[in-house]
Amino acid sequence: xxxxxxxxxxxxxxxxxxxxxxxxxxxxxxxxxxxxxxxxxxxxxxxxxxxxxxxxxxxxxxxxxxxxxxxxxxxxxxxxxxxxxxxxxxxxxxxxxxxxxxxxxxxxxxxxxxxxxxxxxxxxxxxxxxxxxxxxxxxxxxxxxxxxxxxxxxxxxxxxxxxxxxxxxxxxxxxxxxxxxxxxxxxxxxxxxxxxxxxxxxxxxxxxxxxxxx
Amino acid sequence: xxxxxxxxxxxxxxxxxxxxxxxxxxxxxxxxxxxxxxxxxxxxxxxxxxxxxxxxxxxxxxxxxxxxxxxxxxxxxxxxxxxxxxxxxxxxxxxxxxxxxxxxxxxxxxxxxxxxxxxxxxxxxxxxxxxxxxxxxxxxxxxxxxxxxxxxxxxxxxxxxxxxxxxxxxxxxxxxxxxxxxxxxxxxxxxxxxxxxxxxxxxxxxxxxxxxxx
Numbered sequence: 001x002x003x004x005x006x007x008x009x010x011x012x013x014x015x016x017x018x019x020x021x022x023x024x025x026x027x028x029x030x031x032x033x034x035x036x037x038x039x040x041x042x043x044x045x046x047x048x049x050x051x052x053x054x055x056x057x058x059x060x061x062x063x064x065x066x067x068x069x070x071x072x073x074x075x076x077x078x079x080x081x082x083x084x085x086x087x088x089x090x091x092x093x094x095x096x097x098x099x100x101x102x103x104x105x106x107x108x109x110x111x112x113x114x115x116x117x118x119x120x121x122x123x124x125x126x127x128x129x130x131x132x133x134x135x136x137x138x139x140x141x142x143x144x145x146x147x148x149x150x151x152x153x154x155x156x157x158x159x160x161x162x163x164x165x166x167x168x169x170x171x172x173x174x175x176x177x178x179x180x181x182x183x184x185x186x187x188x189x190x191x192x193x194x195x196x197x198x199x200x201x202x203x204x205x206x207x208x209x210x211x212x213x214x
Numbered sequence: 215x216x217x218x219x220x221x222x223x224x225x226x227x228x229x230x231x232x233x234x235x236x237x238x239x240x241x242x243x244x245x246x247x248x249x250x251x252x253x254x255x256x257x258x259x260x261x262x263x264x265x266x267x268x269x270x271x272x273x274x275x276x277x278x279x280x281x282x283x284x285x286x287x288x289x290x291x292x293x294x295x296x297x298x299x300x301x302x303x304x305x306x307x308x309x310x311x312x313x314x315x316x317x318x319x320x321x322x323x324x325x326x327x328x329x330x331x332x333x334x335x336x337x338x339x340x341x342x343x344x345x346x347x348x349x350x351x352x353x354x355x356x357x358x359x360x361x362x363x364x365x366x367x368x369x370x371x372x373x374x375x376x377x378x379x380x381x382x383x384x385x386x387x388x389x390x391x392x393x394x395x396x397x398x399x400x401x402x403x404x405x406x407x408x409x410x411x412x413x414x415x416x417x418x419x420x421x422x423x424x425x426x427x428x
Contacts, residue, residue, distance in 0.1 A: 074399070077396065077412050199415075
């Protein structure tokens with residue numbers, strides 16, 4: 001083996017890791033998910049996709065719903081901003097799922113299963129597209145079953161696994177880990193050296209921070 | 215007069231206007247204020263500086279303080295994010311005024327007076343620097359008097375005018391106008407065609423929007 005022979009495995013391992021924490025009900029997590037891989041690749045950063053639930057975090061802050069519902073002026077501005085940014089990113093016209101926020105529990109449990117396979121990010125993007133480009137209810141098992149049907153898996157087996165105790169526990173623990181890291185909203189980005197960035201608008205900075213610490 | 219002679223007055227009038235709504239206590243308004251003129255000039259946009267008070271808006275939402283105090287994880291992240299962005303912009307290391315948020319009422323009244331003169335933006339930047347670069351209390355008349363002393367004005371006359379009924383009324387009306395425009399946080403940017411952008415991280419988009427609608 002010559003010294004300049006390619007070592008793809010070692011190169012892949014050498015990529016700095018950035019944890020991408022997302023919640024399926026979160027509008028700005030949608031924007032982040034749709035551009036995540038291109039942005040990470042551009043900076044040579046390896047993304048770790050980390051689904052979690054905002055519900056328990058919001059409840060602990062005394063919020064019974066999304067702040068975008070609790071504070072109407074903030075909500076109106078968010079929906080308009082989402083329209084503008086979806087347009088800017090070349091995404092389909094924004095659809096507003098009813099109700100908002102959607103219950104993303106089952107989708108998040110499936111994501112735990114999916115992210116152990118090769119089609120995890122494809123599943124995540126498909127759920128966001130169903131919700132925010134097609135306006136479908138991602139709390140509906142039928143919607144998730146349809147998404148799984150287009151992916152290289154056995155949908156029924158995945159649904160059974162998603163309902164198993166180890167997966168339920170894994171999602172619960174992941175949410176507790178998010179709280180322990182000081183995460184309070186989604187999307188959030190955490191570098192290996194502990195820098196926390198909140199919001200899709202901080203994604204570039206998070207990736208750049210991870211890349212320079214390689 | 216030849217047809218290609220410069221018409222500076224007409225050119226200045228033709229610049230599209232962007233309203234820059236800011237609150238002195240707001241950390242991200244500081245970042246926006248420090249880069250506002252360069253960004254607006256770059257896009258050929260005329261900025262209208264609009265001081266207002268967030269206190270009445272927060273109170274109407276049931277908040278007794280800044281959300282950065284009410285939600286500690288959000289607050290910790292904001293201060294760290296501000297440190298990172300101050301560094302990125304080449305600003306001095308961030309100082310945290312005590313208490314936070316500062317009472318910006320007197321500074322905002324002075325700004326109403328100052329923005330009718332030629333040194334309005336200089337006053338605004340000096341107040342933000344005193345607060346977030348030097349950690350001074352901008353509720354202190356002595357701090358504001360010192361700032362005015364370095365500007366081309368009669369500080370005592372300005373302070374008297376800032377305490378007059380017309381100025382108090384003007385600031386109150388400006389805050390009511392902000393609410394009527396759907397403004398719920400600072401900084402906010404409003405284009406002539408009614409597009410509202412919230413946050414320092416939307417400043418580039420707001421300026422670009424204003425510029426393309428010229």
